[in-house]
Amino acid sequence: MNKAVSLFDVERVRADFPILREIVNGHPLVYLDNAATTQKPQAVIDAIVHYYSHDNSNVHRGAHTLAARATEKFENARAKVAGFLNAGSTEQILWTRGTTEGINLVASSWGRSQLKEGDRVLVSAMEHHSNIVPWQMVAEATGARVEAIPVDGTGTLDMAALQNMLDERVKMVSVGHVSNALGTVNPIQDVIALARQVGARVLIDGAQAVSHWPVDVQALDCDFYVFSAHKVFGPTGVGVLYGKRELLEAMPPWQGGGEMIERVSFQGTTYNQLPYKFEAGTPDIAGVIALGAALDYLNQMDRAAAVAHEQQLLEYAQTLARQEPGVTLVGEAAHKVSVMSFLVDGTHPNDVGFLLDQQGVAVRTGHHCAQPIMEQYGIPGTIRASFSFYNTMAEVDRLFAALRKAREFF
Ligand code: 7TS
Numbered sequence: 001m002n003k004a005v006s007l008f009d010v011e012r013v014r015a016d017f018p019i020l021r022e023i024v025n026g027h028p029l030v031y032l033d034n035a036a037t038t039q040k041p042q043a044v045i046d047a048i049v050h051y052y053s054h055d056n057s058n059v060h061r062g063a064h065t066l067a068a069r070a071t072e073k074f075e076n077a078r079a080k081v082a083g084f085l086n087a088g089s090t091e092q093i094l095w096t097r098g099t100t101e102g103i104n105l106v107a108s109s110w111g112r113s114q115l116k117e118g119d120r121v122l123v124s125a126m127e128h129h130s131n132i133v134p135w136q137m138v139a140e141a142t143g144a145r146v147e148a149i150p151v152d153g154t155g156t157l158d159m160a161a162l163q164n165m166l167d168e169r170v171k172m173v174s175v176g177h178v179s180n181a182l183g184t185v186n187p188i189q190d191v192i193a194l195a196r197q198v199g200a201r202v203l204i205d206g207a208q209a210v211s212h213w214p215v216d217v218q219a220l221d222c223d224f225y226v227f228s229a230h231k232v233f234g235p236t237g238v239g240v241l242y243g244k245r246e247l248l249e250a251m252p253p254w255q256g257g258g259e260m261i262e263r264v265s266f267q268g269t270t271y272n273q274l275p276y277k278f279e280a281g282t283p284d285i286a287g288v289i290a291l292g293a294a295l296d297y298l299n300q301m302d303r304a305a306a307v308a309h310e311q312q313l314l315e316y317a318q319t320l321a322r323q324e325p326g327v328t329l330v331g332e333a334a335h336k337v338s339v340m341s342f343l344v345d346g347t348h349p350n351d352v353g354f355l356l357d358q359q360g361v362a363v364r365t366g367h368h369c370a371q372p373i374m375e376q377y378g379i380p381g382t383i384r385a386s387f388s389f390y391n392t393m394a395e396v397d398r399l400f401a402a403l404r405k406a407r408e409f410f
Helices: 003-007 010-014 042-055 065-085 099-114 133-142 159-165 188-197 245-250 285-299 303-323 349-357 371-377 393-407
Strands: 093-096 120-124 145-149 170-176 201-205 224-228 239-243 261-263 327-330 339-344 364-366 382-386
Touching: 042 065, 042 285, 065 093, 065 239, 065 285, 093 099, 099 133, 099 170, 099 201, 099 224, 099 239, 120 133, 120 159, 133 145, 145 159, 159 188, 170 188, 188 201, 239 245, 303 327, 303 339, 303 393, 339 349, 339 393, 349 364, 349 382, 349 393
Parallel strands: 120 145, 120 170, 170 201, 201 224
Antiparallel strands: 093 239, 224 239, 327 339, 339 382, 364 382
């Protein structure tokens, strides 16, 4: 047995995730939809229950013990995220509702204040819609243009094309760290270095990366990095936007309301300091605290062993897929996370997804909010099995057994 696997006790890890014991349609659940959302360890569930049972209060406002307790835990979670990303300071960690809101915040605040007619924003052809549409909206408002960096048939970003596209009119390069539809890991360090040569800013959509390995925003030297708590074993409704301090300082507030102000009067309002300038209204306090618990959970894990286990799941699944008659992989970049998109001859992905679900196997089917790359490949969508460290080789076998059974219906 490989050393990495022997270091990783998958059964012990599975015991931490109560939902993995669920029976679905009469079968033990095989959860292979981790790119859509990850499951939550008991520690995260406990953090939410504990917060509402013992600490519930509004943050930064009350003059009482519970408010102080809630505020301390809330800000402590911000420090955990700063550590998780190796950000320079906690003031550079802003709470959002998720990746989508983080990108919208940057597109609206930075984009509307910085972009003008003729400016160019580059995104990759395999982006999630949430890293395309906010830029199209700001382009419409400012006269800037959104252009796609080409992606080849294997799902690999065309770096030579990117180099050719770059000129001084490119003001933003916004790319995913990892493609949710294909699993491709993009060479973002190289993307950032190229963008720097023309003075462009870089936003990295980390939604699909943070569940696999630690990220160091200072080493990357990106301008913005965004992710969602629910994709990193935390709750839905919370996300993180990291930004370089000088950019965040210069950006106008996005939403107005409580918390984001210094002083309000009808003569003129002044704004709060970072990070509160961008945090109008009561946040998802329990969610933020539970994200902190999710990061604690990850930090006590051997993450190198976890990702090695995921890579073994991917390799095994892709090997079986290549041997399976009528199955075609979609996305075979050299560097991938444990996401396997595929097609089955003579079937529609949605029908296959339904038949897998009947056998307790949860996958996602469709365009995965990445319609442009599906259109480029001339397909309506794919069947996507996305593996996390709590999945097993036996579950990969269950996927293929269920697939063979599903095919009997066609
Ligand atoms: N960016 C990427 C790369 C994503 O994978 C997703 C969600 C988002 C942005 C949006 O994240 P949200 O938390 O704001 O919704 N991706 C998926 C998926 O692949 N299946 O369901 C959601």
